[in-house]
Amino acid sequence: MSVDYLLHESPVGFGIFALKMQSDTVGARLKEVQDAHTDLGRFGKMVQLVSFAPFQGASQALENANDVSEGIMSEYLRTVLESNLPTTTGKKAKNKVVLGVGDRNLAGSIKQAFPGIECETGETSELVADLLRGLRLHAEKLLKGLQTGDVSRAQLGLGHAYSRAKVKFSVQKNDNHII
Amino acid sequence: MGAKGGQRVVIEPHRHPGVFVARGKEDLLVTKNLTPGEAVYGEKRISVETPTAVSGDGAVNGDTAPVATKTEYRVWNPFRSKLAAGILGGLEDIHMKPGSKVLYLGAASGTSVSHVADIVGPTGTVFAVEFSHRSGRDLINMATHRTNVIPIIEDARHPLKYRMLVSMVDCIFADVAQPDQARIVGLNAHQFLKVGGGVVVSIKANCIDSTAAPEAVFAREVVKLREERIKPKEQLTLEPFERDHAMVVGVYQRSSS
Numbered sequence: 247m248s249v250d251y252l253l254h255e256s257p258v259g260f261g262i263f264a265l266k267m268q269s270d271t272v273g274a275r276l277k278e279v280q281d282a283h284t285d286l287g288r289f290g291k292m293v294q295l296v297s298f299a300p301f302q303g304a305s306q307a308l309e310n311a312n313d314v315s316e317g318i319m320s321e322y323l324r325t326v327l328e329s330n331l332p333t334t335t336g337k338k339a340k341n342k343v344v345l346g347v348g349d350r351n352l353a354g355s356i357k358q359a360f361p362g363i364e365c366e367t368g369e370t371s372e373l374v375a376d377l378l379r380g381l382r383l384h385a386e387k388l389l390k391g392l393q394t395g396d397v398s399r400a401q402l403g404l405g406h407a408y409s410r411a412k413v414k415f416s417v418q419k420n421d422n423h424i425i
Numbered sequence: 426m427g428a429k430g431g432q433r434v435v436i437e438p439h440r441h442p443g444v445f446v447a448r449g450k451e452d453l454l455v456t457k458n459l460t461p462g463e464a465v466y467g468e469k470r471i472s473v474e475t476p477t478a479v480s481g482d483g484a485v486n487g488d489t490a491p492v493a494t495k496t497e498y499r500v501w502n503p504f505r506s507k508l509a510a511g512i513l514g515g516l517e518d519i520h521m522k523p524g525s526k527v528l529y530l531g532a533a534s535g536t537s538v539s540h541v542a543d544i545v546g547p548t549g550t551v552f553a554v555e556f557s558h559r560s561g562r563d564l565i566n567m568a569t570h571r572t573n574v575i576p577i578i579e580d581a582r583h584p585l586k587y588r589m590l591v592s593m594v595d596c597i598f599a600d601v602a603q604p605d606q607a608r609i610v611g612l613n614a615h616q617f618l619k620v621g622g623g624v625v626v627s628i629k630a631n632c633i634d635s636t637a638a639p640e641a642v643f644a645r646e647v648v649k650l651r652e653e654r655i656k657p658k659e660q661l662t663l664e665p666f667e668r669d670h671a672m673v674v675g676v677y678q679r680s681s682s
Contacts, residue, residue, distance in 0.1 A: 255588065255589050256589065257589050257590060275679075275680055275681040276680060276681075277680040279680075280620060280679050280680040284619075284620055310589075311589045311590070314588075314589055315579075315585075315586040315587065315589070316586075348585055348588055349585040349588070368615075368616075375615065379593070379616075382592060382593050382617070383592075383593040383619070385592070397592060398550060398592070401550075401575055401590050401591070401592065402572060402575055404589065404590055405552075405575035405576055405577055405590045406565065406568065406569075406575075406576060408577070408578075408587075408590065409561065409564075409565055409576045409577055409578040409579075410565060412558065412561070412578040412579070413558040413562050413565065413578055
């Protein structure tokens with residue numbers, strides 16, 4: 247199945263990319279095909295940014311990170327998908343749109359909410375896995391309005407917030423002893 | 426602290442960029458402390474004065490005395506860190522250097538991670554994954570002082586859960602001591618490791634299969650890594666620092682040709 251769109255979940259926001267050039271699945275493991283994903287110049291010709299929806303602050307980022315981690319489609323992601331993917335219901339319905347998503351669970355949640363969207367994940371299609379790897383590698387250059395260091399700063403903040411919530415870490419106490 | 430009684434210690438760069446050797450009464454493996462004045466786990470620190478080169482042909486203009494800046498190094502104990510043991514054992518390539526991005530699986534309390542953070546320096550990043558909450562707290566604590574460490578309290582078996590927190594990395598270091606560790610490393614490599622990136626895995630034979638001979642276990646693990654498209658480059662035992670441990674270094678090749 248060919249892929250039309252890709253979803254990239256970055257610590258700064260969601261990015262939706264359209265696939266301009268379909269490479270066939272047969273040669274996915276060839277060295278030339280692989281190199282195309284590593285080279286920004288060539289990869290930039292394969293995908294095109296449709297929309298970048300940044301998070302409004304750290305708390306929203308954390309909520310979305312938690313949802314993405316659990317495979318739940320957050321309200322924010324829902325609106326982002328709704329406004330950026332072509333409508334597939336109603337009279338104007340075209341063929342189904344195929345969206346490349348990283349995780350199977352999230353793909354399931356998206357399919358449930360949008361009947362017109364088919365999902366391919368990195369597990370079902372090596373092509374999607376490769377494309378998502380490319381997006382991860384070049385995210386900072388492909389997402390508009392970002393500067394170098396933005397993604398890593400967001401990762402640092404989000405990593406701390408996410409992990410602290412996991413272990414119920416508080417800065418005041420060294421540890422919560424159970425006596 | 427520092428070298429006992431202020432004896433002369435000379436710092437020499439190690440073959441691996443970012444790693445140093447302190448030559449004093451005995452030779453010690455050290456890394457340049459990213460947070461001078463602070464020890465992470467009570468390790469020894471060594472301060473060395475490095476006279477800064479005065480601009481021009483010499484300090485003739487009397488008022489600018491050569492300023493000596495102090496650089497602090499932290500002693501890296503090979504009995505406590507498998508990576509240090511591997512370096513002393515003579516690993517050819519550790520795939521991490523100043524500026525590298527490293528995904529560290531099995532970060533524990535972050536003692537070894539702090540040395541990796543020293544190696545990659547302020548321009549590099551260490552993504553430290555640890556599942557245990559108890560050691561995770563220590564890891565987060567350590568990371569608050571070192572901004573190039575990103576703590577991730579999550580199961581390394583499910584890299585998709587932390588895909589928003591990690592970018593593409595140059596190297597994966599794994600010290601997870603799980604029976605399925607080759608699979609864990611593979612999953613993370615497919616997700617986050619650059620093509621041609623390095624994989625450094627510490628294998629504890631007992632944790633994989635306690636009934637088979639260690640050599641047989643290591644050989645089997647290398648085969649499993651190969652199946653995950655990781656081409657093994659070198660293997661070495663961690664004697665005399667650890668018993669029945671091996672360090673395997675490989676390179677990730679995504680294309681099959």
